[in-house]
Amino acid sequence: MTLKEILTDSSRRPAVVTDLQTLVDEEVSDKGGVSGAVVKTGYAAVKKIKPGIIPAAVDSLLDDFTVALDPFYGDYKAKGGGDFGAYLSGRSDEASDALLSVTDKRAESSSRDSIKKVYGKLRPNGKKNVEEALPRLGALIQKHAG
Numbered sequence: 001m002t003l004k005e006i007l008t009d010s011s012r013r014p015a016v017v018t019d020l021q022t023l024v025d026e027e028v029s030d031k032g033g034v035s036g037a038v039v040k041t042g043y044a045a046v047k048k049i050k051p052g053i054i055p056a057a058v059d060s061l062l063d064d065f066t067v068a069l070d071p072f073y074g075d076y077k078a079k080g081g082g083d084f085g086a087y088l089s090g091r092s093d094e095a096s097d098a099l100l101s102v103t104d105k106r107a108e109s110s111s112r113d114s115i116k117k118v119y120g121k122l123r124p125n126g127k128k129n130v131e132e133a134l135p136r137l138g139a140l141i142q143k144h145a146g
Contacts (some may be wrong), residue, residue: 003073004066006145013062016144020058023140027133035125042122049114061102068098073141089131096130096133 001069007016028043030036046053072095076087103126106118122129 002066003070004063005143007066007141008063012144013059015139017055017062018058019144020057020062020138023133023136024058027129027136031129037122039122039125039129040120041067045113048117049112049118061106064102064106065099068102069095069141073145079119083138084142085135088134088138092131092134095134096127099130100126 002122006012028039031039044119070089073084076082076084079087103119104123109122110116110119
């Protein structure tokens, strides 16, 4: 089965979306320093613009994210499994680019200028932030796919 088939199955999807929303909240909360303040401010702004946007965005992006991560998951399984978070961290450059290509396309096609503006401010540090989230993301995927 593909990662998309596993994680978007109707019996799993709601729990996956909830766990991903929690992951995003935790990652934002853990940010420190000036760049962390920017991320926290941007995240709060997005949530204020439209309450409920984070779970809705996670749900709407889930299919594309799973497709982007499926080659990594397939390779990880072919190599015998283990810790998927560590696997993703070991391929952080490629994995983060794959995930960011999804959000870049989504932001680019958004009709909401406020979303584009906030995304544009957050995007320069996006790769670093995604790379930092890969261990948690891998653990979450392993939890639901395992």
